[in-house]
Amino acid sequence: MDRRAFLTAATAGLLLPQPAAPAAASSSRALRADPFTLGVASGDPSADGFVLWTRLATDPMSGDGRGGMPSRDVAVDWQVATDERFSKIVESGTATARARAAHSVHVELKGLRPGRDYFYRFRSQGRLSPAGRTRTTPAGETPLTFAVAACAHYEHGYYTAYRRLAEQEPDLVVFLGDYMYEYGPSGYTALAGRVRTHTPGKCRTLAGYRLRHAQYKSDPDLQAAHAVAPWLVSFDDHEVENNWAGPVSSTGAAGFEQRRAQAFRAYYENMPLRGGSLQGAVLRVNRRVSWGTLARFHLLDTRQFRDDQACLDGVRAGCDERLSDRRTLLGADQWRWLESGLNGSTTRWNLLGQQILMAQRDFKVGPGREVNLDSWDGYAAERTRLLGSLSRTPNPVVLTGDAHMHHLAELKTDFDDPGSPVVARELVASSIASDGDGYRDRTWIAEALQENPHISYIDQRRGYLMARLTRDELSVDFRTLDYISRKGAPAKTSHRITIPSASATTAAAAHAAPPRTD
Incomplete structure (x- = not known):
């Protein structure tokens, strides 16, 4: 069975146990329906392991957010094998899906071989989960498709884009925020209309966030994308509330810090994150994951530790407050962590996964400038410091979400100086679904590119990035779909860029050279 056949069988629940999984050790009171309706996932791979995830839910849309599950804990068996049919099981065990954690399961594996594909599944109360494929990171400079x-x-x-992504069978998926949206039904549909309907009510409670995650996780295309590869996940704003900043609600609502803590708890319960991520009311998603000696991913949190947005937020002109060197987006602790990681990196490539547009972006056509104060433009001095650090880092590339449009940008320490050297390139992924079908307004794109000469490509359609990283180059396909308002759209490569690597001694010259594009 090849990987594509495995994906089809796994997401359809057709892979049967050979041999039978060990009997569950929980109460004999069997669940009356399939508890694996939310699928399976893996994440945060290392050279000897990864995190396996599932969450039991016999009725995902149960209004109390408990997924139709009883108030008791439930035992869940798990297996890891080196083959798709589970004839060569290398690890197995039993975890407890606790009622207080929405019956979620996080299994952290160690002791496996580096650079290997593994297959995993769960079993509980006589029910078998779909199977997933995951991977440990390699020991050397093994190429990576992500x-x-x-x-x-x-x-x-x-979610057709998730399905197309899964069909390309990457080694790794990097997800950079807004996995789910907190709005109530039709809370944000002015641009896109409404193709499907959110669960009732805006997310404000733990039950509400759990229910919304369950609705999203019930989608078969999303389940396919989770089942095909390990994920590195981080949140942005909508996992809690639109444009929140540190302890500050964008709406000024009372009790926001409690609400944020509940949103973080639900996020952890529904993601393949390690147990140490959730630390009371804080959710630590800034972390480093290395792919052998080839690359290091520096995952950032650009939301939890930032100062409030300047000048009342929004796209504005003439906001001098945004230029203050006292303003922070990353927070002091995360800044020191990132500086240490960049300075001490020994991998050939360094990939920053973060949420908001880093390149300067002028939204005003003609004289004057208007910038988005929720992005790095609202924290310009800290961006300058970060770009200075990247200029001393081997082969830096910035990976970004949030914009709902593909972007390809050159990052400079001075965006207003055409002669300022390029220290890194920013690759911005469009959305999987946000803003609906999208469009290609060629006049608008031409004006945006003219106002921002350091940005060379913009596409407003839905899609994702598919990248191939080797010792010598990073090749990136900007994948797009012409529609998502109905099912079945194909994905195509609308733009391609190849970024050559450089040794540490020639990094400055390589950064100044233009990449190849198709």
Whole structure:
């Protein structure tokens, strides 16, 4: 069975146990329906392991957010094998799906071989989960194929882009925020209309966030994307509330810090994150994951530790407050962590996975400038410091979400100086579904590119990035779909870029050279 056949069988629940999984050790009171309706997932791979995830839910849309599950804990068996049919099981065990954690399961594996494909599944109360494929990271400079995705508003369209991503069978998926949206039904449909409907009510409680995650996780295309490869996940704003900043609600609502803590708890319960990620009311998603000696992913949190947006937020002109060197987006602790990681990196490539547009972006056509204060433009001095650090880092590339449009940009320490050297390139993934079908307004794109000469490509259609990384180059396909308002759209490569690597001694010259594009 090849990988594509495995994906089809796994997501359809057709892979049967050979041999039978060990009997569950929980109460004999069997669940009356399939508890694996939310699928399976893996994440945060290392050289000897990864995280396996599932969450039991016999009725995902149960209004109390408990997924139709009883108030008792439930035992869940798990297996890891080196083959799709589970004839060569290398690890197995039993975990407890606790009622207080929405019956979620996080199994952290260690002791496996580096650079290997593994297959996994769960069993509970006589029911078998779909199977998933995952992978440990290699020991050397093994090439890597990875996808970059972000922004998946359920109401705005079908998740066909997830399905197309899964069909390309990447080694790794990097997801950069807005996995789910907190709005109530039709809470954000002015641009895209409504193709599907959110569960009732805006997410404000733990039950509400759990229910919304369950609605999203019930989608078969999303389940396919999770089952095909390990994910590196981080959140942006909509996993909690639109444009929140640190302890500050964008709406000024009372009790926001409690609401944020509940949203973080539901996010952890529904993601393949390690147990140490959730630390009371704080959710630590800034972390480093290395792909052998080839690449290091530096995952950032650009939301939890930032100062409030300047000048009342929005796209504005003439906001001098945004230029203050006292303003921070990353927070002091995360800044020191990132500086240490960049300075100490020994991998050939360094990939920053983060949420918001880093390149300067002028939204005003003609004289004057208008910028988005929720992006790095609202924290310009810290961006300058970060770009200075990247200029001393081997082969830096910035991966970004949030914008709902593909972007390809050159990052400079001075965006207003045409002669300023390029220190890194920013690859921005369009959305999986947010803003609906999208469009290609060629006049608008031409004007945007003219106002921002360091940005060379923009595409407003839905899609994702598919990248191939080797010792010598990073090749990136900007994948697009012409529609998501109905099912079945094919994906195509609308733009391609190849970025050559450079040794540490010639990095500055290589950064100044233009990449190849198709």
